[in-house]
Amino acid sequence: MVLALRAASVVAFLLLWEWAARVPISFAFPSPGATLAALVALVRSGALPAATLISLQSLLLGFGAAVLIGVPLGLVMGVVRPVGRVGRVYLDLLIALPTAALVPLVILSFGINVLSSAVIVFVFSAPFVIMNAYGGVRDVRPRLVEMARAFDASWGQLFTRIVLPSALPMILAGIRYALSRAFVGLIVAELLLSPFGLGRLIMSSRSMFEHDRMFATVLWTLLFAGTALAAVARVEARLLRWRA
Amino acid sequence: MAAREPGAAAGTAAPLPITVEAVSKAFGAVQALVDVDVRVRAGEFLSLIGPSGCGKTTLLKIMAGLVPADRGRVTIGERVVTGPGQECSVVFQDFALLPWATAQRNVEFGLLLRGVDPAARAARARGAIAKVGLGGFENAYPAQLSGGMQQRVGLARALAVNPRVLLMDEPFASIDEQTRRVFQDDLLGLWSQERKTVVLVTHSMEEAIYLSDRVVVLSPRPGRVHQTLDVPLPRPREAGDVRATAEFARLVDGLWKVLRKLQ
Numbered sequence: 001m002v003l004a005l006r007a008a009s010v011v012a013f014l015l016l017w018e019w020a021a022r023v024p025i026s027f028a029f030p031s032p033g034a035t036l037a038a039l040v041a042l043v044r045s046g047a048l049p050a051a052t053l054i055s056l057q058s059l060l061l062g063f064g065a066a067v068l069i070g071v072p073l074g075l076v077m078g079v080v081r082p083v084g085r086v087g088r089v090y091l092d093l094l095i096a097l098p099t100a101a102l103v104p105l106v107i108l109s110f111g112i113n114v115l116s117s118a119v120i121v122f123v124f125s126a127p128f129v130i131m132n133a134y135g136g137v138r139d140v141r142p143r144l145v146e147m148a149r150a151f152d153a154s155w156g157q158l159f160t161r162i163v164l165p166s167a168l169p170m171i172l173a174g175i176r177y178a179l180s181r182a183f184v185g186l187i188v189a190e191l192l193l194s195p196f197g198l199g200r201l202i203m204s205s206r207s208m209f210e211h212d213r214m215f216a217t218v219l220w221t222l223l224f225a226g227t228a229l230a231a232v233a234r235v236e237a238r239l240l241r242w243r244a
Numbered sequence: 245m246a247a248r249e250p251g252a253a254a255g256t257a258a259p260l261p262i263t264v265e266a267v268s269k270a271f272g273a274v275q276a277l278v279d280v281d282v283r284v285r286a287g288e289f290l291s292l293i294g295p296s297g298c299g300k301t302t303l304l305k306i307m308a309g310l311v312p313a314d315r316g317r318v319t320i321g322e323r324v325v326t327g328p329g330q331e332c333s334v335v336f337q338d339f340a341l342l343p344w345a346t347a348q349r350n351v352e353f354g355l356l357l358r359g360v361d362p363a364a365r366a367a368r369a370r371g372a373i374a375k376v377g378l379g380g381f382e383n384a385y386p387a388q389l390s391g392g393m394q395q396r397v398g399l400a401r402a403l404a405v406n407p408r409v410l411l412m413d414e415p416f417a418s419i420d421e422q423t424r425r426v427f428q429d430d431l432l433g434l435w436s437q438e439r440k441t442v443v444l445v446t447h448s449m450e451e452a453i454y455l456s457d458r459v460v461v462l463s464p465r466p467g468r469v470h471q472t473l474d475v476p477l478p479r480p481r482e483a484g485d486v487r488a489t490a491e492f493a494r495l496v497d498g499l500w501k502v503l504r505k506l507q
Contacts, residue, residue, distance in 0.1 A: 147340035150308055151354045151405070152328040161357070165344050242344045242385050 030212040039216035047201065048220055055186055055197040057114050062121025063182040067175055070129030074171075077130070078137020079163070087134070094127040100188050107193050117189040117197065124185025125178035132174025136167025169243070172236040179232055183225040198224075259287040259441040260321035260331055260408045262307060267316030269302055275466035276302045280316070282460055282469060287439040291452035291459045293499070295506055299467030300445045301413055307443060308334050308411050320409055330358065333402035337414040339394045341386040347373060347397045348382040354405040372400040377430060392423035399431070403438075412444045416451060428455060429482035436480055449503065453477070453495045454487060461502050471502055 014032050021031035030038070042048040077084035102123055110116035140163050148162050190199020198221050205214035262284040269277040276299040284290045292300040305311040307318055309328040318325040320332065333354070341350050351369040360368070373382055376396040386394050395415055402410060416424045432455060435442060446452050452459045456475050463470040475495060477486055486492050 143336065143338060143340045144342065146310060147334070147336060148353075148357065150310055150328050150332070150334040151357045152330055153357045157357050161353075162342075165342070168344075240344075242387075 028209070028211045030215045034212040035215045035219060038210070038212035039220060042201075042213060042216055042220075048217065051196065051198050051201045051217075052220070052224065054114065055117075055190065055199070058117035058121055058189070058197065059182055059186050061114070061118035062185065063125055063179060065118070066122050066126035066129050066178055066182065070126045070178070071133045071171060071175075074130040074133025074135075074174075075137055075164075075167070077134045078167070079159070084134060084138075087130070091127055091131055091134070094123070095131065099124050099185070100192075103189060103192050106189075112193055112195065114196075116193065117186060120189035121182045121185040124188075125182040128178040128181055129171075129174050132170045132177075133167060136170030136174075137163055139170065140166040169240055172239060176229065176232045176236060179229055180225065183221075183228075187221065257331075257406050257408045259439050261286040261288075262409060262441060262443065263317075263319040264303070264307065265317045265319075267303070267306060267313045267318065269299070269306065269311070269314050277306075277313075278466040278468050280462075280467065280469055284441055284443055285457075286441055289435060289442045289444070289455055289457050291444045291446055291456040292462060293446055293449065293452045293459055293503070294462030294467065294470070295464045295503070296447065298462040298464045300462050303462070303467065304334075304411050304413050304443060304445045307409075308332055310334075330405070331408040333405055333407035333410055335395070335398050335402050335410065335412040335415045337417050339386070339391075339398045339418075341394055341397055341401075343386055346383050346385055347378060347389070347400075350386070350397050351400045351404050354401055358405065368404050369400070372404040373397075375403065375434060376400045390423070392419045392427055395419060395427070399434075403434070407440060409441045409443070412442065414445050414447065417447070424451075431455070432480065432482040436482075449496050449499045450487070453492060453499060454481065459499060461499070461506070463506055470506060473499060473502070 017032050021029050021034075039048075073087070077087045103120055106116050106119050106123070110119055144162050144166065145158060148158050153161065186197070187199045187202075190197040191203055192199075198217060201217045202214055202221075205211070205217060262282070264280055264282040264284075267277055267280045268275075280303060282290075282292075282303075292303060294300050302311060306313045307320070307325065309318075309325045309332070312326075320329060323329055323331070342353065345353070348366070348369055351372050352365045355365040355368060370382065373379060376399050378393060378396050378400065381389065381393065384393075386397065389397065395418075399415070416427060419427065428451065444452070444455060453475055454477075459473045459475060461470045461473065462468065473495075477489075477491060477495065
């Protein structure tokens with residue numbers, strides 16, 4: 001049932017797209033066929049794989065740092081209340097602000113390179129990792145802590161045996177959401193500044209009026225992000241099997 | 245770490261007496277307990293009962309070392325209670341099971357915290373699970389078990405560390421009546437096999453009379469010991485038809501008369 005519905009939705013989407021290309025909305029609007037052909041050509045020429053590889057560097061660097069720094073930071077904020085109270089303010093600001101406004105600042109500070117894209121990816125994604133790790137700790141059932149204390153658990157045991165596993169579902173949900181934000185940050189960074197990566201390919205195709213190539217790159221980016229998100233969701237489901 | 249393990253030779257830990265002397269406790273402006281004195285004999289089954297808000301759960305938590313008393317002193321065996329101790333196990337009303345762990349892993353939890361090695365842990369947990377009648381459910385998660393079964397896991401977890409004192413906070417309150425009666429009989433059966441000092445907090449008069457050697461009645465806020473009743477029903481009670489006897493009805497009625505005046 002779900003499978004049939006999914007297939008139907010894809011078909012409907014492609015039909016809608018084909019129709020939109022024929023209307024035409026504008027002379028520049030590429031048809032599904034032209035986009036697919038451009039996609040194949042871009043993969044064959046090596047332009048798309050090369051751009052993907054560069055984007056992947058920024059993504060892994062920025063998102064990896066967001067997870068590696070964000071999770072411990074959020075946990076500390078959750079466990080040490082004063083740190084949490086202070087940190088929350090910055091977190092709320094980072095989440096509420098239009099983060100793209102920080103891009104020029106980052107370029108000024110780091111220059112135009114893979115590192116600055118990575119920094120932007122980090123700024124986009126880290127707040128959500130931190131926020132969820134923090135929230136996960138805050139949501140630990142006090143009764144479970146009491147139970148472990150009744151067994152004379154040490155502080156370290158409380159943390160590793162109760163707090164961490166209790167917070168894990170929220171931490172993982174935060175990581176998954178942060179990954180989608182990381183993709184947004186990546187493309188924003190590359191659209192705005194960098195002479196490389198997928199965003200660059202989108203911009204250069206646009207400026208050359210190669211709209212089928214532009215669309216193909218956008219489609220490729222969506223597939224890339226979708227696959228990465230699905231992979232993370234899979235890991236999440238595996239780690240949280242007990243909830244099924 | 246092995247030295248920390250209580251009753252290393254499982255099943256030999258002798259029950260300990262508990263002495264509560266002049267214990268008082270306030271939460272902010274609310275005086276929960278005032279000058280409470282209770283002496284629980286080694287191997288005795290004692291119930292704490294009283295109107296809600298009389299501080300009976302607080303008293304149990306003070307015995308468990310989970311809540312510090314403002315004044316007074318609790319002694320378990322030779323140890324003056326200043327925090328949780330290894331000779332005690334607690335059974336909670338809401339079971340307090342780890343939702344991410346199987347029944348087996350939940351029962352192993354206390355042993356894990358005490359540094360028992362994995363093989364011994366698994367064996368002792370399996371033994372405890374069998375004892376409470378849950379054999380075959382080792383790999384079930386709490387969410388897959390009924391309330392009664394979850395509390396059996398909670399009891400197995402408490403027993404697995406071979407405690408000398410068992411503190412139970414309304415353990416049957418969240419379990420339906422039929423399940424509760426069977427569970428109570430099983431608890432009495434277990435208790436007759438391995439004597440432990442048991443303190444049970446309950447609001448059920450029938451439960452208090454059926455299970456206990458003595459019932460301590462606490463008065464409402466601030467909680468004080470109002471009266472202590474002996475329950476001279478012969479044991480074992482679980483095999484016979486004690487609940488249907490005139491003596492049982494008389495004792496429950498006597499307890500009710502005491503409690504009614506406190507409302």
